[in-house]
Amino acid sequence: MHTIATGNRGVAEAVREAKPGVVAAYPITPQTEIVELIAQYVAQGTMQATYIPVESEHSAMAACIGASATGIRTFTATSSQGLLYMHEMLHWAAGARLPIVMANVNRAVAPPWNVWADHTDALSQRDTGWLQVYVATAQEAYDTMLMAFRIAEHEDVLLPVMVNLDGFILSHTMQPLETTPAGDFIPPLSLPHAIDIKDPAAYSPLTGPEYYFGFRWEIERSMRDARQVIREVEEAFAGKFGRRYGPVEEYRTEDAEVVIVAMGTLGREAQVAVDRLRQEGIPAGAVRLRWFRPFARPDLAGREVVVIDRDYSFGFGGVLAHSLRATTPCNPYSVIAGLGGQEVTYADIAQFVRQRKPGEEFWFGVESHGDV
Amino acid sequence: MAEIPKEEYILPTTSACAGCSSSLCLRYILKASGPDTVLVIPACCTSVIQGMYPRTAVNVPVYNIAFAAAAACASGMSAAFRALGKKTNVIVYAGDGGTVDIGLQSLSGAFERETDFLYLCYDNEAYGNTGMQRSGATPVGARTTTTPAGKAHSRKDIEQIVEAHRPPYLATACSAYPTDLFSKVKKALTLPGSTFIHILAPCPTGWKFPPGKTIEMGKLAVKTGMWVLYEREYGKLAISAPSKAAMATPLPLADYLSPQGRFKGITPDQVQELEREIAARRERLLREAA
Numbered sequence: 001m002h003t004i005a006t007g008n009r010g011v012a013e014a015v016r017e018a019k020p021g022v023v024a025a026y027p028i029t030p031q032t033e034i035v036e037l038i039a040q041y042v043a044q045g046t047m048q049a050t051y052i053p054v055e056s057e058h059s060a061m062a063a064c065i066g067a068s069a070t071g072i073r074t075f076t077a078t079s080s081q082g083l084l085y086m087h088e089m090l091h092w093a094a095g096a097r098l099p100i101v102m103a104n105v106n107r108a109v110a111p112p113w114n115v116w117a118d119h120t121d122a123l124s125q126r127d128t129g130w131l132q133v134y135v136a137t138a139q140e141a142y143d144t145m146l147m148a149f150r151i152a153e154h155e156d157v158l159l160p161v162m163v164n165l166d167g168f169i170l171s172h173t174m175q176p177l178e179t180t181p182a183g184d185f186i187p188p189l190s191l192p193h194a195i196d197i198k199d200p201a202a203y204s205p206l207t208g209p210e211y212y213f214g215f216r217w218e219i220e221r222s223m224r225d226a227r228q229v230i231r232e233v234e235e236a237f238a239g240k241f242g243r244r245y246g247p248v249e250e251y252r253t254e255d256a257e258v259v260i261v262a263m264g265t266l267g268r269e270a271q272v273a274v275d276r277l278r279q280e281g282i283p284a285g286a287v288r289l290r291w292f293r294p295f296a297r298p299d300l301a302g303r304e305v306v307v308i309d310r311d312y313s314f315g316f317g318g319v320l321a322h323s324l325r326a327t328t329p330c331n332p333y334s335v336i337a338g339l340g341g342q343e344v345t346y347a348d349i350a351q352f353v354r355q356r357k358p359g360e361e362f363w364f365g366v367e368s369h370g371d372v
Numbered sequence: 373m374a375e376i377p378k379e380e381y382i383l384p385t386t387s388a389c390a391g392c393s394s395s396l397c398l399r400y401i402l403k404a405s406g407p408d409t410v411l412v413i414p415a416c417c418t419s420v421i422q423g424m425y426p427r428t429a430v431n432v433p434v435y436n437i438a439f440a441a442a443a444a445c446a447s448g449m450s451a452a453f454r455a456l457g458k459k460t461n462v463i464v465y466a467g468d469g470g471t472v473d474i475g476l477q478s479l480s481g482a483f484e485r486e487t488d489f490l491y492l493c494y495d496n497e498a499y500g501n502t503g504m505q506r507s508g509a510t511p512v513g514a515r516t517t518t519t520p521a522g523k524a525h526s527r528k529d530i531e532q533i534v535e536a537h538r539p540p541y542l543a544t545a546c547s548a549y550p551t552d553l554f555s556k557v558k559k560a561l562t563l564p565g566s567t568f569i570h571i572l573a574p575c576p577t578g579w580k581f582p583p584g585k586t587i588e589m590g591k592l593a594v595k596t597g598m599w600v601l602y603e604r605e606y607g608k609l610a611i612s613a614p615s616k617a618a619m620a621t622p623l624p625l626a627d628y629l630s631p632q633g634r635f636k637g638i639t640p641d642q643v644q645e646l647e648r649e650i651a652a653r654r655e656r657l658l659r660e661a662a
């Protein structure tokens with residue numbers, strides 16, 4: 001069905017299609033619309049889930065964990081402070097190998113209070129064992145949510161998935177959205193370690209180093225296996241629904257000498273900047289990184305790289321910039337831009353490319369940099 | 373009263389301290405619940421007592437969860453079981469720290485939502501797992517490793533806090549009265565919604581008394597009125613038999629305090645404060661029960 005919808009509605013509609021048994025969530029701007037819509041669907045009876053209006057995000061994730069452990073499909077959504085408040089339980093969900101799916105509406109972290117787009121919330125959870133994907137349109141939010149359940153629940157993965165969408169810029173803007181019945185796209189969940197009264201076991205008990213180590217490796221092995229599963233699921237999605245996604249979205253990169261790398265809506269804006277730059281004779285291309293965990297590893301060898309981070313790791317640098325440096329031979333021009341919802345237009349991005357100085361870091365909108 | 377089943381769900385291989393009453397309680401709780409039960413356990417002594425991977429001393433599924441999260445985890449689990457059409461008992465077995473301190477928020481939320489589960493707090497009046505630091509349930513005057521001079525403040529009244537949520541069933545129990553505990557767990561599990569039992573679990577390691585005196589210490593708590601056994605079904609209070617007798621003719625409080633090393637430095641003022649607490653509770657409960 002063709003509609004127009006916000007990114008948030010795209011998420012909520014997809015969750016309804018995915019038919020989770022339990023949704024436990026707590027409201028926070030700019031995610032609120034997602035939980036309100038789901039609460040409405042449940043109240044109207046257009047969604048069969050049990051909706052648990054928990055008293056905190058820590059409890060939201062704990063409730064998802066308890067529910068998921070029985071082998072039922074679960075979903076939650078949050079943003080910023082809520083995601084940070086969940087931190088302990090994010091590790092728990094991944095360590096307990098539960099295929100929980102969460103939408104995180106990327107928002108800046110306080111203080112000072114700021115409710116606008118920023119990736120620091122999700123990136124500060126990068127080592128929790130969650131798969132992380134960043135989307136750029138309402139359609140992609142919808143499609144990726146459907147894929148997220150199938151990926152998380154795949155027997156070779158069994159890890160939670162966080163679908164990230166930029167606060168307001170995507171969560172609250174109306175865009176065209178085609179919703180489609182998911183049909184059998186997401187197979188019924190069959191959790192191998194679901195609680196079984198007839199086969200009692202201790203879940204996550206005290207565990208010595210020799211076994212603990214093995215369990216950690218299992219998480220990493222599944223992260224690695226997830227690459228293949230993601231490819232297969234994206235392929236199956238393209239076959240069924242006609243829309244194709246990959247670990248990255250490349251734009252005019254074939255002959256590009258300089259490539260802009262970014263995540264989320266900035267990655268889309270960069271594509272407009274590429275057209276601009278091409279008109280000026282600059283052979284630019286853009287790579288929008290979708291999968292941050294497992295890290296998509298774009299091959300950027302032999303090209304100049306301008307990377308835009310809507311995040312920062314203090315005392316270190318842009319998280320995406322460093323991830324690229326670590327995984328592909330490049331010496332990027334690292335631009336820190338868009339923090340706390342700062343407006344970054346395609347004209348700004350084109351200018352980043354024109355002024356690029358490989359190896360340097362540039363804070364957009366900050367007058368004086370002082371000594372590094 | 374129902375017969376206590378012979379089945380054992382706790383194997384004798386727990387790693388509890390000698391004389392630990394908490395593992396004893398768990399034995400009776402599982403006899404009451406039977407095998408269609410999941411135990412949800414936050415960080416506490418029971419995280420250790422159940423044994424180390426790949427072994428377990430518990431013969432029902434045990435779901436370990438973060439310290440603050442037991443009631444919330446149980447909320448999700450209970451909702452999922454009901455959605456799947458299963459009647460499985462979801463029982464939280466949490467320490468006093470995981471209940472009155474760090475877990476209070478999730479406990480309150482779960483009770484407000486009338487989660488279908490039984491929440492058991494075994495109260496050893498301190499953080500046992502981490503070596504006996506104070507908790508919100510530590511009585512005034514008790515020495516713990518973080519109150520080396522004796523705790524300056526009175527304990528929280530978790531029963532009244534839970535009562536404020538108007539649960540269908542709220543009771544107290546003590547490890548020294550296992551059949552009373554057994555029948556209270558049985559009753560709680562027959563009632564829908566969120567039920568709560570607060571169990572005094574004397575701890576030889578933390579309270580500093582010889583391991584052989586665990587049962588005696590529990591009985592003294594009841595006989596001096598430091599602990600009152602009662603149950604409250606849909607708000608209606610009934611004082612349990614052992615406490616009825618004790619409330620008529622209580623033993624002197626010193627009988628309970630002096631055998632315990634943790635009360636060595638208690639001041640006369642603090643003893644009086646404990647006595648005032650006991651008297652106030654006694655009066656309130658007797659008035660309500662009348």
Ligand SMILES: Cc1ncc(C[n+]2csc(CCOP(=O)(O)OP(=O)(O)O)c2C)c(N)n1
Nearest residue numbers: 415416417439467468469470498499500501
């Ligand atoms: C968030 C968090 N903070 C601190 C701890 C450390 N910790 C584990 S158990 C515990 C005390 C538990 O006390 P209580 O709930 O009374 O149970 P007991 O150990 O006495 O059985 C503490 C402080 C933890 N596991 N998690």
Ligand code: SF4
Nearest residue numbers: 389392417500575577
């Ligand atoms: S510290 Fe106390 S409660 Fe904990 S295992 Fe030892 S005796 Fe039992």
Ligand SMILES: [Mg+2]
Nearest residue numbers: 467468498500
């Ligand atoms: Mg304790």
